[in-house]
Amino acid sequence: MFENLSEDLRKALNEAGYIKPTRVQEAVIPELMNGNSVIVQAKTGSGKTAAYVIPILERNSTALILSPTRELATQILDEIRKIGKYKQIDVSLIIGGMSYDDQRQSKIVVGTPGRLLDLWSKGKIDFSGYDFVIVDEADRMLDMGFIDDIRMILNHSNAKITGFFSATIPDEIMTLAKEFSKDLREIVLDEYKPVEEVKQKFVKVRNDWSDKVSKLLEEINGEKILVFARTRDRARKLYYLLKGKGVNVGLLSGDMPQSVRLKNFYGFKKGKYNVLVATDLASRGIDIIDVNKVINFDIPRDVETYIHRVGRTGRMGRVGQAITFYTFREADMIKRINNLLAI
Incomplete structure (x- = not known):
């Protein structure tokens, strides 16, 4: 699968140790590359971040990536920079405690829902210009009370492709995904059980x-x-x-x-x-x-x-x-x- 990617992505993936795609990457990358929205149930540590980062970079798309926590948002940013090492990536991190340059809006934005909505309410960010909206750790978003924030962001987004990634898929998350996704592909790779390893x-x-x-x-x-x-x-x-x-x-x-x-x-x-x-x-x-x-x-x-x-x-x-x-x-x-x- 990786052999079909552009040379700059292949080189960065190889240097980062991505030799063979994981199960989640094999299932998700073709769907996102083809422009399909997905809801994915996969355990943490399965390579899901790369599963959505690779198509975003390969398609040279704009993307808004939502994270429940600042720490995860920072890790996603690191992953984007690692995989996009040989591309000219325009990416910003929007989390509490960090300033944001509202004079320019990056092609890829990674942030927490509360901070993103705060900037949006002040007219400093526009959600309508992104091709992708990704909701990472969707079940944790639900646990932490972010579901209404996510719905607000999606309501003001014109994204053609959405991706929901979660260890579990509660009914509220499935309903949300179907509400904002056309031709949603449901990918269930792992039952909600502790990993065998x-x-x-x-x-x-x-x-x-x-x-x-x-x-x-x-x-x-x-x-x-x-x-x-x-x-x-x-x-x-x-x-x-x-x-x-x-x-x-x-x-x-x-x-x-x-x-x-x-x-x-x-x-x-x-x-x-x-x-x-x-x-x-x-x-x-x-x-x-x-x-x-x-x-x-x-x-x-x-x-x-x-x-x-x-x-x-x-x-x-x-x-x-x-x-x-x-x-x-x-x-x-x-x-x-x-x-x-x-x-």
């Missing part, structure tokens, strides 16, 4: 803190580990405890300034930290392909959150491990997760 283990602990800390320290061995805590306070407390014990650790929490969150995220991605403690909200959209292990220091609130957490490892064909600590009071949630795994 992840080895999962559940560890019963005696109490909610000290025993968990002891078990966590046993697991820290120089590998790249993502640790989930249930609240900002617990994440921060755990971060300082690990730091005090000499662990090379970073923190990702929703109450941190955006510049610090991005600094810590990239510190983990590039290997400055081998452990990252995060909350669910702050970690949405994290896409780091070489996370060796996910540790649920605190059990997730529901099965859906468990799967999203676990999906942060075992990406792009790599083998990962997920470890979940739980107390006897949380045994029912473990039973629900195990029932899902048995399907």
Whole structure:
């Protein structure tokens, strides 16, 4: 498939390690190249970003790409620049905390819905001039209350091609996709289950803190580990405890300034930290392909959150491990997760 692309794209893809297309890329790229709209259910780490970036660049199209979080938007921007390395790409990032030059509108814009609508309401951006509108992590958009924002953006867009990418396809997302897409192609590649490449283990602990800390320290061995805590306070407390014990650790929490969150995220991605403690909200959209292990220091609130957490490892064909600590009071949630795994 890649051999049919233009030489500059082939060269950039080869340098970025894209030798063979993934299943999602094989399914999606031809549809978007042919001008068809898609709704795609695929697990995180499946190569979905490249699946829509490649057609946008190959067609030399204009595109508006919507992301639920600033971190994911920044990663999408990085991917566009990587794949479009040998093209003259005109791309902008529009997220909270960053200025936007409204004297010119880029051919490709990546942003979060709230910030985009804020600029649109001030007349600084026009949604009607894009060939593509892509909604990434659509189910997370729904979770975070962005569905009306997305509908507003689509209502003021004249895009010929739309793409919705999601780990799950709730009814509201399907309805939205059909409302704004002509001849919608539905592509379901993965059932909503933890990826097969992840080895999962559940560890019963005696109490909610000290025993968990002891078990966590046993697991820290120089590998790249993502640790989930249930609240900002617990994440921060755990971060300082690990730091005090000499662990090379970073923190990702929703109450941190955006510049610090991005600094810590990239510190983990590039290997400055081998452990990252995060909350669910702050970690949405994290896409780091070489996370060796996910540790649920605190059990997730529901099965859906468990799967999203676990999906942060075992990406792009790599083998990962997920470890979940739980107390006897949380045994029912473990039973629900195990029932899902048995399907």
